[in-house]
Amino acid sequence: MGVLSWIIVGLIAGFIGSKIVNRTGEGMIRDIILGIVGAFVGGWIFTAMGAAGVNGVNIYSIFVAVIGAVVVLVAYHAIVGQRATI
Numbered sequence: 001m002g003v004l005s006w007i008i009v010g011l012i013a014g015f016i017g018s019k020i021v022n023r024t025g026e027g028m029i030r031d032i033i034l035g036i037v038g039a040f041v042g043g044w045i046f047t048a049m050g051a052a053g054v055n056g057v058n059i060y061s062i063f064v065a066v067i068g069a070v071v072v073l074v075a076y077h078a079i080v081g082q083r084a085t086i
Helices: 003-021 028-048 059-085
Strands: none
Touching: 003 028, 003 059, 028 059
16 A cells, blocks of 8 residues: 555544544544554454455455554553543
């Protein structure tokens, strides 16, 4: 997959993941970054379970990336939330 494809899938996954986790989003740049990281994490999780990871700009890849983005966002909020309360 090319860089543009990763950005597109990351943007979509980050946006959907942010809406699932906190309903407001993190901002466009942070959503893209967390979505791209989520695509890697989702691909790793699905590959570890024996399924295909992110393999292009299609519905399945976006689904995998959204699952990864949700995992990344929950971890992100756990870390940032703890730091803010200390």
